[in-house]
Amino acid sequence: TRVSLNRxxxxxxxxxxxxDPASIGLVTGAKGGLPTIVVGGFESLGAPTNEPxxxxxxxxxxxDTLVWTRGRHTLKGGMDYRRPLVRxxxxxxxxxxxxxxxxxxxxxxxxxxxxxxxxxxATRRDTYTNNVGLFVQDDWRITSRLTVNLGLRHEYSGPLxxxxxxxxxxxxxxxxVQVGHGLDxxxxxxxxxxxxxxxxxxxxxxxxxxx
Numbered sequence: 001t002r003v004s005l006n007r008x009x010x011x012x013x014x015x016x017x018x019x020d021p022a023s024i025g026l027v028t029g030a031k032g033g034l035p036t037i038v039v040g041g042f043e044s045l046g047a048p049t050n051e052p053x054x055x056x057x058x059x060x061x062x063x064d065t066l067v068w069t070r071g072r073h074t075l076k077g078g079m080d081y082r083r084p085l086v087r088x089x090x091x092x093x094x095x096x097x098x099x100x101x102x103x104x105x106x107x108x109x110x111x112x113x114x115x116x117x118x119x120x121x122a123t124r125r126d127t128y129t130n131n132v133g134l135f136v137q138d139d140w141r142i143t144s145r146l147t148v149n150l151g152l153r154h155e156y157s158g159p160l161x162x163x164x165x166x167x168x169x170x171x172x173x174x175x176x177v178q179v180g181h182g183l184d185x186x187x188x189x190x191x192x193x194x195x196x197x198x199x200x201x202x203x204x205x206x207x208x209x210x211x
Contacts, residue, residue, distance in 0.1 A: 001064045011054035014047035014095070021095075028096045028118055035096035038115060039106050049097050055088035072141040076151075080133040087126050093119035126163035132156045137197070145206050149199040156193065159185040 014033035021027075021034055028035060032052065037045040065078035099115025100106040137151030160167070165180035169187065177183045203211050 001062070004061045004063075005058065006061075007056070007058040009054070009056045011052070012050075013052045013054075016047070017052065026098075030094060030096050030118055033095050035098050035118075037106075038097065038099045039103055040101045042103065046095070049093050049095075050090065052094070053088075053090040053092075055086060057084070057086050059084040074139040074141075076135075076137040076139070078135055082131040082133075083128060084131075085126065085128040087124070089124040091119070091123055093117050094123075125166055127160055127167070128163070129160055130158040145203045147201045149197070149201075151197040153195040153197070154193060155195070156189075156191060159187050159189060161186070 016033040019033050020031055022031075026035060034046040036047065036049050060081075060083045062081045063078070065076065068075045096118035097116060099112040100110070101112050105112070133153065133155045135151060135153040137149065140148045140150065142148060162179070165178065167186055168176050168178045169183070171177050171183075174182075179186055201211050
């Protein structure tokens with residue numbers, strides 16, 4: 001039996017994430033750094049609008065294989081369970097964006113409505129899938145010269161899920177539907193992934209030199 005865990009974490013945050021813009025009179029209701037300030041003809045101030053963002057990707061795996069030899073048969077069986085998870089957030093426009101057509105508009109405090117925005121809401125999602133692979137195989141030594149291999153594998157890849165069911169899909173007859181609200185899974189489970197295998201090894205002279 002083998003058990004493994006892989007984990008990768010990555011976070012992008014503004015360098016001024018501890019700064020409160022209200023301290024200089026920018027009362028937007030948002031914290032976490034200076035809003036992105038865009039003035040026509042000048043370089044923008046503040047971090048990009050897509051920060052903060054980040055993700056933690058990790059995957060669990062359990063693999064086990066059994067081998068049983070009896071007479072001319074060598075039977076093998078095993079399973080492979082995998083559970084990848086992604087915890088991510090992307091707080092686009094969470095700090096806000098203030099746009100001004102000219103420097104005079106900035107000094108006068110007149111923002112351009114079409115380029116000024118602030119976003120609210122929880123963007124974190126904890127997505128995962130459950131995947132299982134099962135197999136059986138028989139290596140049948142019919143004679144000293146001929147061995148036949150027969151096997152069958154089944155793969156199941158579970159539908160993408162979210163810990164709090166904060167995930168939706170579009171149905172032509174119902175529109176946008178959230179999982180858990182008349183919808184059990186994001187898409188139908190597929191149980192039909194069977195893969196048979198067959199092979200043989202033949203030694204025509206019985207000396208192990210030509211197979």
